[in-house]
Amino acid sequence: MDLPIFYNEAEEWSKALLLYDAALKEINTKLEILNNEFKITHQYNPIEHITSRIKSPQSIAKKLRHNEKELTVENIVKYVNDVAGIRIICSFTSDIYRIADLITKQNDIKVLKIKDYITCPKPNGYTSYHMIVSVPVFLSDRTIDTKVEIQIRTIAMDFWASLEHKIYYKFEGNAPEHIRKELKECSDIVAYLDQKMLSINEEIKSYSKDRIEGYHEELTQ
Ligand code: 0O2
Secondary structure, three states: OOOHHHHHHHHHHHHHHHHHHHHHHHHHHHHHHHHHHHHHHHOOOOEEEEEEEEOOHHHHHHHHHHOOOOOOHHHHHHHOOOOEEEEEEEOOHHHHHHHHHHHHOOOOOEEEEEEEOOOOOOOOOOOOEEEEEEEEEEOOOOEEEEEEEEEEEEHHHHHHHHHHHHHHHHOOOOOOHHHHHHHHHHHHHHHHHHHHHHHHHHHHHHOOHHHHHHHHHHHHO
Protein backbone atom coordinates (compact mmCIF):
# COMPACT_ATOMS: atom_id res chain seq x y z
CA MET A 1 0.00 0.00 0.00
CA ASP A 2 1.34 3.49 -0.89
CA LEU A 3 0.77 6.68 1.01
CA PRO A 4 2.48 9.12 -1.39
CA ILE A 5 2.39 11.99 1.10
CA PHE A 6 4.99 10.28 3.24
CA TYR A 7 8.15 10.59 1.12
CA ASN A 8 10.24 11.36 4.20
CA GLU A 9 8.48 8.77 6.35
CA ALA A 10 8.30 5.91 3.83
CA GLU A 11 10.47 3.56 5.87
CA GLU A 12 8.58 4.28 9.07
CA TRP A 13 5.28 3.59 7.28
CA SER A 14 6.61 0.31 5.82
CA LYS A 15 7.54 -0.80 9.35
CA ALA A 16 4.09 0.17 10.66
CA LEU A 17 2.44 -1.81 7.84
CA LEU A 18 4.57 -4.84 8.66
CA LEU A 19 3.29 -4.67 12.25
CA TYR A 20 -0.36 -4.28 11.22
CA ASP A 21 -0.06 -7.17 8.79
CA ALA A 22 1.58 -9.37 11.48
CA ALA A 23 -1.10 -8.43 14.03
CA LEU A 24 -3.87 -9.40 11.58
CA LYS A 25 -2.17 -12.75 10.96
CA GLU A 26 -1.91 -13.42 14.69
CA ILE A 27 -5.56 -12.66 15.41
CA ASN A 28 -6.69 -14.63 12.36
CA THR A 29 -4.73 -17.67 13.58
CA LYS A 30 -6.19 -17.35 17.08
CA LEU A 31 -9.71 -17.24 15.64
CA GLU A 32 -9.08 -20.21 13.38
CA ILE A 33 -7.84 -22.25 16.36
CA LEU A 34 -10.90 -21.32 18.45
CA ASN A 35 -13.27 -22.15 15.61
CA ASN A 36 -11.59 -25.52 14.96
CA GLU A 37 -11.71 -26.38 18.66
CA PHE A 38 -15.43 -25.53 18.73
CA LYS A 39 -16.08 -27.79 15.75
CA ILE A 40 -14.44 -30.72 17.54
CA THR A 41 -15.79 -30.20 21.06
CA HIS A 42 -19.30 -28.90 20.30
CA GLN A 43 -19.80 -30.14 16.71
CA TYR A 44 -20.70 -26.57 16.00
CA ASN A 45 -19.13 -23.74 14.05
CA PRO A 46 -19.77 -20.29 15.64
CA ILE A 47 -17.88 -18.40 12.93
CA GLU A 48 -19.42 -18.28 9.46
CA HIS A 49 -16.47 -16.43 7.93
CA ILE A 50 -13.77 -13.88 8.63
CA THR A 51 -12.44 -11.04 6.51
CA SER A 52 -9.52 -8.77 7.24
CA ARG A 53 -8.13 -5.65 5.65
CA ILE A 54 -5.62 -2.85 5.99
CA LYS A 55 -7.45 0.48 5.84
CA SER A 56 -7.07 2.35 2.55
CA PRO A 57 -4.72 5.38 2.48
CA GLN A 58 -7.66 7.66 1.52
CA SER A 59 -9.70 6.40 4.46
CA ILE A 60 -6.76 6.86 6.87
CA ALA A 61 -6.18 10.41 5.62
CA LYS A 62 -9.92 11.18 5.89
CA LYS A 63 -10.08 9.96 9.48
CA LEU A 64 -7.09 12.08 10.54
CA ARG A 65 -8.54 15.11 8.77
CA HIS A 66 -11.83 14.51 10.57
CA ASN A 67 -9.96 14.44 13.90
CA GLU A 68 -8.01 17.57 12.87
CA LYS A 69 -4.68 15.77 13.10
CA GLU A 70 -1.72 16.17 10.79
CA LEU A 71 -1.05 13.28 8.42
CA THR A 72 2.04 11.67 9.99
CA VAL A 73 2.89 8.06 10.76
CA GLU A 74 3.02 8.90 14.46
CA ASN A 75 -0.55 10.27 14.34
CA ILE A 76 -1.83 7.30 12.33
CA VAL A 77 -0.46 4.84 14.89
CA LYS A 78 -1.74 6.94 17.78
CA TYR A 79 -5.17 8.05 16.57
CA VAL A 80 -6.38 5.64 13.88
CA ASN A 81 -7.51 2.55 15.75
CA ASP A 82 -8.66 0.56 12.75
CA VAL A 83 -5.70 0.58 10.34
CA ALA A 84 -5.77 -3.20 10.81
CA GLY A 85 -9.33 -4.51 10.84
CA ILE A 86 -10.91 -7.94 11.17
CA ARG A 87 -14.59 -8.68 10.66
CA ILE A 88 -16.00 -11.88 12.15
CA ILE A 89 -19.38 -13.00 10.83
CA CYS A 90 -21.28 -15.31 13.20
CA SER A 91 -24.44 -17.35 12.87
CA PHE A 92 -26.28 -16.09 15.95
CA THR A 93 -26.17 -13.05 18.24
CA SER A 94 -25.18 -15.31 21.16
CA ASP A 95 -22.07 -16.36 19.19
CA ILE A 96 -20.95 -12.72 19.03
CA TYR A 97 -20.64 -12.42 22.80
CA ARG A 98 -19.13 -15.91 23.07
CA ILE A 99 -16.40 -15.02 20.56
CA ALA A 100 -15.79 -11.62 22.22
CA ASP A 101 -15.41 -13.35 25.57
CA LEU A 102 -12.95 -15.91 24.18
CA ILE A 103 -10.88 -13.14 22.60
CA THR A 104 -10.86 -11.18 25.88
CA LYS A 105 -9.63 -14.26 27.80
CA GLN A 106 -6.52 -14.67 25.63
CA ASN A 107 -3.57 -13.72 27.87
CA ASP A 108 -1.57 -11.81 25.30
CA ILE A 109 -4.49 -9.73 24.00
CA LYS A 110 -5.26 -6.40 25.66
CA VAL A 111 -8.78 -5.06 25.16
CA LEU A 112 -8.43 -1.28 24.80
CA LYS A 113 -11.98 -0.27 23.92
CA ILE A 114 -15.40 -1.84 23.35
CA LYS A 115 -18.35 -0.39 21.45
CA ASP A 116 -21.46 -2.53 21.75
CA TYR A 117 -23.70 -1.29 18.94
CA ILE A 118 -25.91 -4.36 19.49
CA THR A 119 -27.06 -3.32 22.96
CA CYS A 120 -26.99 0.33 21.82
CA PRO A 121 -27.57 0.48 18.04
CA LYS A 122 -26.54 3.68 16.22
CA PRO A 123 -29.48 6.04 15.41
CA ASN A 124 -29.28 4.98 11.72
CA GLY A 125 -29.83 1.32 12.78
CA TYR A 126 -26.23 0.09 12.56
CA THR A 127 -25.58 -2.92 14.80
CA SER A 128 -22.26 -4.66 15.40
CA TYR A 129 -19.88 -5.41 18.28
CA HIS A 130 -16.55 -3.56 18.05
CA MET A 131 -13.39 -4.25 20.00
CA ILE A 132 -10.12 -2.36 19.75
CA VAL A 133 -7.43 -4.75 20.98
CA SER A 134 -3.67 -4.82 20.95
CA VAL A 135 -1.61 -7.91 20.28
CA PRO A 136 2.17 -8.25 20.80
CA VAL A 137 4.19 -8.62 17.60
CA PHE A 138 7.57 -10.25 18.26
CA LEU A 139 10.35 -8.70 16.18
CA SER A 140 14.04 -9.66 16.20
CA ASP A 141 15.00 -7.06 18.79
CA ARG A 142 11.74 -6.01 20.49
CA THR A 143 8.07 -6.68 20.98
CA ILE A 144 5.51 -4.14 19.84
CA ASP A 145 1.87 -4.09 20.93
CA THR A 146 -0.12 -3.42 17.77
CA LYS A 147 -3.74 -2.27 17.53
CA VAL A 148 -6.43 -4.19 15.64
CA GLU A 149 -10.12 -3.37 15.34
CA ILE A 150 -12.33 -6.45 15.56
CA GLN A 151 -15.92 -6.13 14.35
CA ILE A 152 -18.21 -9.03 15.25
CA ARG A 153 -21.70 -9.31 13.79
CA THR A 154 -24.27 -11.78 12.45
CA ILE A 155 -24.85 -12.52 8.77
CA ALA A 156 -28.02 -10.40 8.86
CA MET A 157 -26.24 -7.44 10.52
CA ASP A 158 -23.47 -7.69 7.93
CA PHE A 159 -25.98 -7.75 5.07
CA TRP A 160 -27.55 -4.53 6.37
CA ALA A 161 -24.18 -2.81 7.03
CA SER A 162 -22.80 -3.65 3.57
CA LEU A 163 -25.81 -2.18 1.77
CA GLU A 164 -26.02 0.84 4.07
CA HIS A 165 -22.31 1.51 3.46
CA LYS A 166 -22.91 1.56 -0.32
CA ILE A 167 -25.91 3.86 0.01
CA TYR A 168 -24.00 6.14 2.39
CA TYR A 169 -21.20 6.54 -0.13
CA LYS A 170 -23.61 6.97 -3.04
CA PHE A 171 -25.24 9.93 -1.29
CA GLU A 172 -21.97 11.08 0.32
CA GLY A 173 -23.54 10.78 3.76
CA ASN A 174 -26.65 12.80 2.85
CA ALA A 175 -29.22 10.19 1.87
CA PRO A 176 -32.82 11.47 1.54
CA GLU A 177 -34.87 11.25 4.73
CA HIS A 178 -37.25 8.54 3.40
CA ILE A 179 -34.29 6.29 2.47
CA ARG A 180 -32.80 6.74 5.94
CA LYS A 181 -36.17 5.88 7.45
CA GLU A 182 -36.48 2.75 5.32
CA LEU A 183 -32.95 1.67 6.21
CA LYS A 184 -33.82 2.04 9.88
CA GLU A 185 -36.95 -0.09 9.31
CA CYS A 186 -34.78 -2.74 7.61
CA SER A 187 -32.48 -2.73 10.61
CA ASP A 188 -35.48 -3.45 12.88
CA ILE A 189 -36.35 -6.37 10.57
CA VAL A 190 -32.74 -7.59 10.83
CA ALA A 191 -32.97 -7.49 14.65
CA TYR A 192 -36.26 -9.41 14.51
CA LEU A 193 -34.78 -11.98 12.11
CA ASP A 194 -31.73 -12.53 14.33
CA GLN A 195 -33.95 -12.94 17.39
CA LYS A 196 -36.21 -15.40 15.54
CA MET A 197 -33.27 -17.47 14.23
CA LEU A 198 -31.75 -17.56 17.72
CA SER A 199 -34.97 -18.87 19.28
CA ILE A 200 -35.37 -21.49 16.53
CA ASN A 201 -31.80 -22.59 17.19
CA GLU A 202 -32.44 -22.76 20.96
CA GLU A 203 -35.47 -24.96 20.29
CA ILE A 204 -33.49 -27.25 17.99
CA LYS A 205 -30.78 -27.56 20.67
CA SER A 206 -33.42 -28.54 23.25
CA TYR A 207 -34.37 -31.55 21.15
CA SER A 208 -32.55 -34.47 22.71
CA LYS A 209 -30.99 -37.13 20.47
CA ASP A 210 -33.75 -39.57 21.60
CA ARG A 211 -36.51 -37.12 20.63
CA ILE A 212 -34.98 -36.66 17.18
CA GLU A 213 -34.68 -40.43 16.72
CA GLY A 214 -38.32 -40.79 17.86
CA TYR A 215 -39.33 -38.16 15.33
CA HIS A 216 -37.54 -40.08 12.54
CA GLU A 217 -39.29 -43.29 13.59
CA GLU A 218 -42.70 -41.52 13.50
CA LEU A 219 -41.94 -40.35 9.98
CA THR A 220 -41.00 -43.78 8.71
CA GLN A 221 -44.09 -45.53 10.19
P1 0O2 B 1 -14.18 1.58 6.76
O1 0O2 B 1 -14.41 1.76 5.30
O2 0O2 B 1 -14.84 0.34 7.29
O3 0O2 B 1 -12.73 1.66 7.16
P2 0O2 B 1 -12.76 4.97 17.00
O4 0O2 B 1 -12.38 3.65 16.38
O5 0O2 B 1 -13.40 4.80 18.33
O6 0O2 B 1 -11.62 5.93 16.97
P3 0O2 B 1 -14.71 5.21 14.89
O7 0O2 B 1 -13.81 4.90 13.75
O8 0O2 B 1 -15.82 6.18 14.64
O9 0O2 B 1 -13.86 5.71 16.13
O10 0O2 B 1 -15.25 3.84 15.44
P4 0O2 B 1 -16.56 3.01 15.20
O11 0O2 B 1 -17.80 3.75 15.53
O12 0O2 B 1 -16.29 1.79 16.01
O13 0O2 B 1 -16.63 2.71 13.63
C1 0O2 B 1 -15.59 2.10 12.96
C2 0O2 B 1 -16.07 1.29 11.77
O14 0O2 B 1 -17.33 0.67 12.03
C3 0O2 B 1 -16.31 2.08 10.48
O15 0O2 B 1 -15.09 2.28 9.82
C4 0O2 B 1 -17.23 1.12 9.73
O16 0O2 B 1 -16.51 0.00 9.20
C5 0O2 B 1 -18.12 0.61 10.85
N1 0O2 B 1 -19.29 1.49 11.03
C6 0O2 B 1 -19.50 2.38 12.04
N2 0O2 B 1 -20.67 2.99 11.90
C7 0O2 B 1 -21.23 2.50 10.76
C8 0O2 B 1 -22.49 2.76 10.10
O17 0O2 B 1 -23.31 3.58 10.51
N3 0O2 B 1 -22.73 2.05 8.95
C9 0O2 B 1 -21.85 1.14 8.46
N4 0O2 B 1 -22.18 0.49 7.33
N5 0O2 B 1 -20.65 0.88 9.05
C10 0O2 B 1 -20.36 1.56 10.20
P5 0O2 B 1 -14.93 3.49 8.78
O18 0O2 B 1 -13.63 4.12 9.04
O19 0O2 B 1 -16.11 4.39 8.80
O20 0O2 B 1 -14.94 2.83 7.38
